[in-house]
Structure formats: C-alpha cells, structure tokens
Amino acid sequence: MxxxxxxxxxxxxxxxxxxxxxxxxxxxxxxxxxxxxxxxxxxxxxxxxxxxxxxxxxxxxxxxxxxxxxxxxxxxxxxxxxxxxxxxxxxxxxxxxxxxxxxxxxxxxxxxxxxxxxxxxxxxxxxxxxxxxxxxxxxxxxxxxxxxxxxxxxxxxxxxxxxxxxxxxxxxxxxxxxxxxxxxxxxxxxxxxxxxxxxxxxxxxxxxxxxxxxxxxxxxxAMLNARRPATGRYPVLYDERIAGSLIAHLLGAVNGQAIARGASFLRDALGEVVLPESLSLVEDPLRKRTSGSRPFDAEGLPTARRTIVENGRLTGWTLDLATARKLGLTSTGNAARGLSAPPSPSTWNVELTQGSVTREDLIKQMGTGLLVTSMIGSTINANTGEYSRGASGFWVENGEIAFPVQECTIAGNLRDMLKRIVPANDARAHLSRVVPSLLVEGLTIAGT
Missing domain, CATH: 3.30.2290.10 (PmbA/TldD superfamily)
Known part of the structure; x- marks a missing residue:
C-alpha cells in the first residue's frame, strides 16, 4: 500500500x-x-x-x-x-x-x-x-x-x-x-x-x-446525589484524566501562530518562569507505541526531543517553517497538516515532571476544596489568560472526599495558575500527554 x-x-x-x-x-x-x-x-x-x-x-x-x-x-x-x-x-x-x-x-x-x-x-x-x-x-x-x-x-x-x-x-x-x-x-x-x-x-x-x-x-x-458546592476561593485538584487540559492551554499559548499574531498570554514570557521551578515540560515525538509519535513532520523536517519548559522557565515556541520565518527563528520540526490546508505548528508527545506524592496525598493536603473529574464549556481569553470553566467532581472536607458536586464554575488566570500547580505521581506513561493530577491553590469557585 x-x-x-x-x-x-x-x-x-x-x-x-x-x-x-x-x-x-x-x-x-x-x-x-x-x-x-x-x-x-x-x-x-x-x-x-x-x-x-x-x-x-x-x-x-x-x-x-x-x-x-x-x-x-x-x-x-x-x-x-x-x-x-x-x-x-x-x-x-x-x-x-x-x-x-x-x-x-x-x-x-x-x-x-x-x-x-x-x-x-x-x-x-x-x-x-x-x-x-x-x-x-x-x-x-x-x-x-x-x-x-x-x-x-x-x-x-x-x-x-x-x-x-x-x-x-x-x-x-x-x-x-x-x-x-x-x-x-x-x-x-x-x-x-x-x-x-x-x-x-x-x-x-x-x-x-x-x-x-x-x-x-x-x-x-459515584456521582449520584450530586449537589452544587459552596462559592468562594478554594484549592482545586484536577484529576489526572482532565489535568492535561491545563497543560494544553500552556501549549496553545506557546504555539508559534499565537505568538506571531500576538494573541497569547505568554507572548512576552520567553525565558521567564511559567511553571514551578521544580517542573519541566518535555516533548518527545520519538516515543515508542505512542499516538503522538512521528519520525518527521509534515514538511519533511526531522522530529526530535526538546524541552519546552526547563526548571520552570519557558525555553521556546512551537514552530513550523512559516511561523519560524515570521519570527526570525528556526523551525522546531512541529509542522502538522491536513489534506486541504497548509502546515501549521502542533505539539507531539509531551510529558510534565511528576510529583513525589499520590493524588490521595494531595486530597489530604488541600483540606477543603474541589476535586474536578470532568469539565464542560470554557471561556478562555487567549490574550490575558483569564480562565473560566464549568466543572463537576467531588467536594473535599478535612482532607477527605465528602460528596459529589456538579453545576459549578472554576475561575482564575492561567498565567498565575500554572505557576502554582503541584503535581501528583499518577500520570499514565502511555498517553501522548503525560500529565498527573494537578493541585492549584486559590481558585474562585461559583456554586450555590
């Protein structure tokens, strides 16, 4: 064939x-x-x-x-x-x-x-x-x-x-x-x-x-008899199955097209701290048996392991040839394309540094707050990072899951949120986006 x-x-x-x-x-x-x-x-x-x-x-x-x-x-x-x-x-x-x-x-x-x-x-x-x-x-x-x-x-x-x-x-x-x-x-x-x-x-x-x-x-x-949580500022723990959405916002903000348009809340953050200094975000398009792997990109350039965020600091943008030329840089080998459109930059397999504690440890650490297991809808301002999403999951009191919750909204600013994430150690290594459960302190929850 x-x-x-x-x-x-x-x-x-x-x-x-x-x-x-x-x-x-x-x-x-x-x-x-x-x-x-x-x-x-x-x-x-x-x-x-x-x-x-x-x-x-x-x-x-x-x-x-x-x-x-x-x-x-x-x-x-x-x-x-x-x-x-x-x-x-x-x-x-x-x-x-x-x-x-x-x-x-x-x-x-x-x-x-x-x-x-x-x-x-x-x-x-x-x-x-x-x-x-x-x-x-x-x-x-x-x-x-x-x-x-x-x-x-x-x-x-x-x-x-x-x-x-x-x-x-x-x-x-x-x-x-x-x-x-x-x-x-x-x-x-x-x-x-x-x-x-x-x-x-x-x-x-x-x-x-x-x-x-x-x-x-x-x-x-487990979600039977769910109710709305209290309104206020609380820690929020993003379960592993949806924690990757936070890192997806970071990846979108460092995409070369967003940078070239000036439509990114990280457009002026190159070399700055965007994650806790204990964390790195690494892309590896050559991982075996992984859906995001590829031997070359859509423009025939070699793909290679690269560090997007190193020890908390943003090291570069995600670029194809056109966006690299526009920014006066070199392509990172990240061109993707469909059959009826020109190439555009995209990320392949990424992995965030895992923590040393379990999700259960983070639940105990958060005291009172929200464990999010699913999200719907979103209002994200790409320029400022203002963040608002509908969520459901479980209310945590005294470090233990108390009851299921639904119909609430989580709000914050992504640039601040990303700097405060605390990772668990539960990421699934076979996924193309290897991100563990993430705890973020001090988000606004709108419930009852």
Whole structure:
C-alpha cells in the first residue's frame, strides 16, 4: 500500500509542475476502520470504511493554494493541479511561504523502530462486538447503574505518505484499537452519566473490557446525589484524566501562530518562569507505541526531543517553517497538516515532571476544596489568560472526599495558575500527554 501512495504523491508533483507550479508538496493517505456500538446487550451500529485521500499544495512565487480529493484517477490529479495553480495565482502573497531547503530535510523516511503499527491481524467485527458487550456487562454489574448509554469498540489502520519537489519522500503506518463505555446511574432528574475508555496503537496493550466497564459504572454511580458546592476561593485538584487540559492551554499559548499574531498570554514570557521551578515540560515525538509519535513532520523536517519548559522557565515556541520565518527563528520540526490546508505548528508527545506524592496525598493536603473529574464549556481569553470553566467532581472536607458536586464554575488566570500547580505521581506513561493530577491553590469557585 505504501508504494501505491508513493506513486500517487509523485504523480501529483509531476502534474503540479506541468501545470505551472514553482514548487509543490503532496500527501496521500489511505485507511481502514471498523467500529461497533452496543446498547442493551444488542448490536446497535456497525460500520466499516476504506478509502484513499490525496492532498496537493502548490506554490507560485510567494503565493500558495491547497486542494484535496478522494478520487485518485489520473484525470482527477490533473484537474487538481490545474485548479490549485489557478487558485495560487489569485492568492495573496505571503513572504513566509516556501518548502524546506534540502539540507533541512529529515534523513529518516519511515517509522522503523517506533512501533506505531500493530503486526497483529485486524480484529473481526465479532471480536469488537464481544469486547463492547463485555464492557457493557461489567458496567451493568455496578450497583446504582441503571443502563448503558453506549459501549463502543473500534479498530483503524492508516498509511500516510508525503513527498515534495525539494526531494523529500517518506511515509509510515499507524494502527489504533479503542474501547469505550458510558454508563448511566440513577433515574429521572437524578441521573448521572460518566464513562471510561482506552485507546492504544497495539491491541495487546489495551485494557480489558471488564476493567473499562467497571470503571465507567463506578464513576457514574459515584456521582449520584450530586449537589452544587459552596462559592468562594478554594484549592482545586484536577484529576489526572482532565489535568492535561491545563497543560494544553500552556501549549496553545506557546504555539508559534499565537505568538506571531500576538494573541497569547505568554507572548512576552520567553525565558521567564511559567511553571514551578521544580517542573519541566518535555516533548518527545520519538516515543515508542505512542499516538503522538512521528519520525518527521509534515514538511519533511526531522522530529526530535526538546524541552519546552526547563526548571520552570519557558525555553521556546512551537514552530513550523512559516511561523519560524515570521519570527526570525528556526523551525522546531512541529509542522502538522491536513489534506486541504497548509502546515501549521502542533505539539507531539509531551510529558510534565511528576510529583513525589499520590493524588490521595494531595486530597489530604488541600483540606477543603474541589476535586474536578470532568469539565464542560470554557471561556478562555487567549490574550490575558483569564480562565473560566464549568466543572463537576467531588467536594473535599478535612482532607477527605465528602460528596459529589456538579453545576459549578472554576475561575482564575492561567498565567498565575500554572505557576502554582503541584503535581501528583499518577500520570499514565502511555498517553501522548503525560500529565498527573494537578493541585492549584486559590481558585474562585461559583456554586450555590
């Protein structure tokens, strides 16, 4: 399959040059996916899809345009190139547009050694159905659970190939196996919903259906009789499963596009303390068996481990070629792209320094406050860092969980919040965002 994708990208480059493009890059992607949904012990939905998609970006001077298609016939490729060149001629000039220089390109052209694709055969639909049914049954065995919202299992395999007129050509495969269960506890207006799931590149790494289903049921049942918490300033402990959202705000603020626009609350923070000085934030796109790993970026540049925050201090921005040129810097090898849009900067696998205490230790330390396990909605001011989000979880009194809470709002300022985080030691190492539970003192909670 990879060879066919290689041929497609080279054909796209050839027709682009013939149509008048000065430079071009092309992407071809093919994939297979299978998914099943169970409800009430019966199969509710089953789906299988296969397809190949192609994307082309052409440049004429400092103008560019992107087109995509799911038809790979030669006449379609020619029509794509003609259309893209016509669009580029009408596009505004951008002084930062351009492919990488040949000496910037990655020598690595595949993902050998990263274990991104499972050698095991594609699971049969019956296997997926059985996994979803087992998760559903385990959730229903939990006291208080009244029904299952959904239990889903899926598998996917994707092949990708990228080529450009600067000489780059490379591709790799990726698989994904997933299982999810959402349970409902209680009845009527008192119903509560929560879930659990797992997604892995390698099927044998996936958690058992019983573990996932039981966890989903227990999470839903634990929220029964939830009420609104008190209003005031309290410590807030972000549970591990949602703590990554805080670090996501930091990553968004150091994205090169936000910096180039001046739309970041960290735009003037390079070299300054943005996290506690005991913490670092490291990106590693070459971690094995991890969904965010990749051997090269979408512009053919090598990916490499880098420190975004070192001992609390911000060391640099996340850059692709265009944003790097705009800022007078060098790309960090973080270009990502879809089939119908030009590259933009994105982060891969990141890991925050873990603490030396458990989540339970932090619960005891916080005394009275809020343990957040889920969040909805958000009002985030990218320029100032003003932060407000809806939340639910558990109220903590005297260092112990007292009762479940819902319908409250947490507010603060991200720049201040990030400097005060206290990490637990419970991050899951297989995730692409390895972030433990995080305690933040002195946030405003709006409840009753």
């Amino acid at each position: 990879t060879q066919a994708l290689s041929d497609l990208t080279q054909a796209l480059l050839s027709v682009a040059k013939a149509a008048g493009a000065d430079a071009a890059d092309a992407m071809a992607r093919s994939g297979t996916s299978v998914a099943v949904d169970m409800r009430g012990g019966t199969l509710e939905h089953a789906e299988r899809s296969e397809g190949t998609e192609i994307g082309l970006r052409v440049m004429i001077g400092q103008r560019q345009a992107c087109v995509s298609a799911s038809d790979t016939r030669p006449e379609t490729l020619e029509a794509m190139a003609t259309r893209a060149v016509a669009m580029a001629k009408e596009a505004p000039e951008d002084p930062y547009v351009g492919l990488a220089d040949p000496d910037q390109l990655s020598a690595r052209r595949d993902a050998e050694g990263l274990e991104l694709a499972d050698d095991a055969p594609e699971p049969a639909p019956e296997t997926l159905q059985e996994d979803a049914a087992r998760a559903e049954a385990a959730a229903m065995d939990v006291a208080g659970v009244t029904k299952i919202d959904t239990a889903s299992a899926g598998y996917g395999r994707t092949e990708i190939f990228i080529a450009a007129t600067n000489g780059f050509a490379g591709g790799y495969s990726r698989t994904q196996r997933s299982l999810y269960c959402s349970a409902i506890a209680g009845e009527g207006a008192g119903m509560q919903r929560d879930g659990d799931g797992d997604g892995r590149l390698i099927q044998s790494d996936l958690r058992s259906p019983e573990d996932i289903g039981r966890s989903a049921g227990e999470r839903a049942a």
